[in-house]
Amino acid sequence: MKVYKFGGASLGSVDRIKQVGSILRQEQQTMVVVISAMGKTTNALEKVADAFYNGNQQDALNLFNLIKESHITTAKYLLVKTYNKTLDELESLFTEVEWLLHDKPVKEYDYYYDQVVCIGELLSSVIVNAYLQETGLNAQWLDVRDIIRTDDHFRDAQVDFEFTRDRLTPLLINASPTFYVTQGFIGSTDENESTTLGREGSDYSAAIFANLLGADNLTIWKDVEGVMNADPNKFTDAVLLPELSYAEVIEMSYYGAQVIHPKTIKPLQNKGIPLLVKSFINPALPGTVISKKNVKGLPPVKVIKENQVLLHLTSLDYSFVGEAPMIFLYNLFAELGLKPNLIQTGAIGVQVCMDDKPGKLDQVAVSASGVFDVQIEKGLSLYTVRHYANGGVNGVLEGRQVLLLQQTVDTVQYVYR
Incomplete structure (x- = not known):
């Protein structure tokens, strides 16, 4: 079957x-x-x-x-x-x-x-x-x-x-x-x-x-011929990824890559069912195979999400942002069906980058105003690079103002205008 x-x-x-x-x-x-x-x-x-x-x-x-x-x-x-x-x-x-x-x-x-x-x-x-x-x-x-x-x-x-x-x-x-x-x-x-x-x-x-x-x-x-490491409409150096692991595709989808719907992988991974992404235009092309196999040496995977907002949330009484305020925020986001793309916490403040959903953002501002001073910046973009040690960071940010940077061993993200 x-x-x-x-x-x-x-x-x-x-x-x-x-x-x-x-x-x-x-x-x-x-x-x-x-x-x-x-x-x-x-x-x-x-x-x-x-x-x-x-x-x-x-x-x-x-x-x-x-x-x-x-x-x-x-x-x-x-x-x-x-x-x-x-x-x-x-x-x-x-x-x-x-x-x-x-x-x-x-x-x-x-x-x-x-x-x-x-x-x-x-x-x-x-x-x-x-x-x-x-x-x-x-x-x-x-x-x-x-x-x-x-x-x-x-x-x-x-x-x-x-x-x-x-x-x-x-x-x-x-x-x-x-x-x-x-x-x-x-x-x-x-x-x-x-x-x-x-x-x-x-x-x-x-x-x-x-x-x-x-x-x-x-x-x-x-x-398209398969899964690419970047949107070829935005990156002229985009290349085909012949093989990917379930985990890598989940990460790519989480960060906004228009590859596979984020929920798709779990039902397949649970039974070890391979996922093939093939070219409708040219079925003879090999496409991309996604499986449990761990694939190493991947090129940088680059994703740009536009139409982003940055929420600046600062505690009203300058108390530390601890467990209770964060639980309040996560519950609020869940209630409104909002999914943060990036969260960075400080001593008395939190910065949250998410998709711009005007009606729901207004509700966030009203609901959170009892706990935080709320400032919202709109018209921003979020640039994510996985496997950035292999390149991929330069170019996009030239002439841009970076408002927030978050970096791990394997992934770097920039919020910029």
């Missing part, structure tokens, strides 16, 4: 969907195929959710209509024999969102976000499944919301692995090789409310399937 995951960039056009079929036709065994939303559909659906929640109902409907038209057009150019059946299936999914958009929001934003945004993966997987069937492959569509059970922590739902395992196993019963086409990124509560597993969570979904099925491996297909 193998698990394949195709990201949005692999599904952004009719030709690319045909390439998915070409890759799958090389396989002669039962597989689970995890599909993301097409192209920039998730971004477009986020705008729908924002408009709806802000009371702009007609704008939300107009934006959603553009998404509908785009998917219908894709199906029209891709399908012949299965087009009418597929259109009926798409219309049924469209209705799921439209009935909600005709209502008024009475719950929290994150709930509506999940109900709207989850539709992207459902639409794309219906079209891909229809195309595979039309080209003669034995494909079967599965609604992942009937399989992956989660709690109701919308936008970052936690998976009930035991329930999910019990639901998954009986579904994969076809005797002949079958491509089970399903969705990444989403699940469902015990009240059948759609949830999402965190932005870019399709990788994690694929890892869940690989873990529960004891897959031989998981392959994530991307529009």
Whole structure:
């Protein structure tokens, strides 16, 4: 058993969907195929959710209509024999969102976000499944919301692995090789409310399937040749990393590298399942293999996170920042769903670098003002270099003002403007 995951960039056009079929036709065994939303559909659906929640109902409907038209057009150019059946299936999914958009929001934003945004993966997987069937492959569509059970922590739902395992196993019963086409990124509560597993969570979904099925491996297909040591759009000297350890990838993801969703590795590591990152454009390339093997001599791994803020928190009475204030801060961040990217403590102050989330940062400032004097600097960047002894620090910081530096034996981080 193998698990394949195709990201949005692999599904952004009719030709690319045909390439998915070409890759799958090389396989002669039962597989689970995890599909993301097409192209920039998730971004477009986020705008729908924002408009709806802000009371702009007609704008939300107009934006959603553009998404509908785009998917219908894709199906029209891709399908012949299965087009009418597929259109009926798409219309049924469209209705799921439209009935909600005709209502008024009475719950929290994150709930509506999940109900709207989850539709992207459902639409794309219906079209891909229809195309595979039309080209003669034995494909079967599965609604992942009937399989992956989660709690109701919308936008970052936690998976009930035991329930999910019990639901998954009986579904994969076809005797002949079958491509089970399903969705990444989403699940469902015990009240059948759609949830999402965190932005870019399709990788994690694929890892869940690989873990529960004891897959031989998981392959994530991307529009790059594999995992690079840096973003090639920002660093002209970026190179391919042929092999990586589970631990290294977790560290890279933690520091912000757009490699693999941070939750993806644990389900694979628990069962020693290798993760392959392959080129969707050129499947013949070797790509990157991620496994338990300890890989030494890596080049510097460089990550830039932009749109950062630096919180300067100073105790109001100049008392030492001890256990109680830090527990208060960590509890506050957890309550608001904020994840610091860097924390540095001093005698009477704490500095915290994190992603700029305006609404939530305002709540931090208000809540923390009873314990700290709170100052916030915005418009900053965070530059992280792992294995910096091998280079990588020079260049980025030229002409920049460094506001905070944190360094360990293997990793150095700079907050700068």
